[in-house]
Amino acid sequence: MxxxxxxxxxxxxxxxxxxxxxxxxxxxxxxxxxxxxxxxxxxxxxxxxxxxxxxxxxxxxxxxxxxxxxxxxxxxxxHSTGTVAAAGLAGTTAGMTAGSLSQSSANLDNRSRQIKEPNFPRSHPLIRFSIDEDIQNRAFRKNVKLGLFNYIFLSIGLIWNLAVGIGTITIGWVGNFFMSLFWMLIGLPFLYFMTRRLYRCSQEPLSSNKFYSFLLGYGALVVLDLWFFIGFKHSGMNGLLWLINLFHNDHNAVGAMCCISLFFWFFGFFLTAALFFRVLREFHTMRTRQEIQSNGFRSYLKSR
Structure with a gap:
């Protein structure tokens, strides 16, 4: 157990x-x-x-x-600026729309209008002068034609003024002849450039700077015509005061020549003033209608 x-x-x-x-x-x-x-x-x-x-x-x-x-x-x-520029140009051309193409064609038309071949004088063309083809505005055409007539008229007046200066040599005032020669050498190129300026500022595209330069130069020409009409003594400007002095001293032949010179300066003053105010009025009208852009005369003077 x-x-x-x-x-x-x-x-x-x-x-x-x-x-x-x-x-x-x-x-x-x-x-x-x-x-x-x-x-x-x-x-x-x-x-x-x-x-x-x-x-x-x-x-x-x-x-x-x-x-x-x-x-x-x-x-x-x-190193490849030219290649990049060409590629950029190709890309720009490829991406052009119909509106940009029309704008480019308009610019090309303006450039072709500006670089037309010279046609004057016909024997040996040096400058381009075709009023009906180059100037579209009818009022501007009239201005250019009036300016061309004024250029010819005042050029003849300067040449005749020199002839009066040559006549004063016979009476012993040689200084007056040299002053007459000076005014002719200065006046003829000045008249030509003012006429060309009027022709260019009347062409499209319109530019306010061209109008301002013409008005400034032609305003000075109006003042010169007035001085020539008055005819200060021994200034080479054979006008009214010089005419009175010649007849007072019995220099009748030279005085008669001075009468013709006075005629040129009298009508030349009114022609020049009429053209000046005519162009000024039309330029002001275009500025009011905003057909031409302008920053003002003061801005033009500051840009010179």
Whole structure:
């Protein structure tokens, strides 16, 4: 019996050992997956960091490549300006619309109008002078024709004024002859340039600066005509006062020549003044209608 009573004790003494062994195995089995999970997480983190570094490296390389390409373009731009300009022109031409093409054709027409071949004089053409072809405005045509007549009229007056100066040499007034020669040498080119200025400012495209330059020069010509008509003594301007002095000193032959000179300056003054105010009125009308852009006479003087 004693032997049988010892069997449960042995079983009871062995059971805790079996339970402990089972718990140990269970704990070992549980810790093994945790270690595997930690190891896999560590690998994923390292791979993620490697990918980030690789991506950053790619970005740096792309940035360096873009900088090198920009520097290469800047270097090539200085050596191939003509090629770039041609390519830009080709691109611009390819991208033109119908409106831009019509505007370009209008500009070409204006340029061709400005560079027409000279036709005067016919024997040896030097300048372009064709009122009906070059001037579209009817009122401007009349102004140019009047200016051409005034140019011829005053040129004859200056030549006759020199003839009167030559006549004064016979009565001992040589200084008057040299002054008459001076005015002729200055006056003839001045009249020519003023007539050409009127011709050009009447052509399209109209420019306010051309009108201002003509009005300024022709205004000075009006004042000169008035001085010539008055005829100050020993000034080379054989006008009214000089005529009175000649007849007063019984120089009748030279005085008769001075009468013809006075006729030129009398009518020349009114012709010049009439043309001046005619052009001024038409220019003012165009400015009022905004047919011509103008920044004002003061701005024109400052730009000179």
């Amino acid at each position: 004693e032997g049988d009573s010892n069997i449960p004790n042995q079983v009871s003494s062995e059971f805790p050992v079996t339970q402990q062994t089972t718990v140990t195995q269970t704990t070992t089995t549980t810790n093994q997956p945790n270690m595997d999970t930690y190891s896999s997480s560590q690998d994923l983190y390292e791979k993620e960091q490697s990918l980030l570094r690789w991506e950053q490296d790619l970005k740096n390389r792309e940035q360096n490549l873009s900088i090198q390409q920009q520097q290469q373009l800047n270097l090539n731009q200085g």
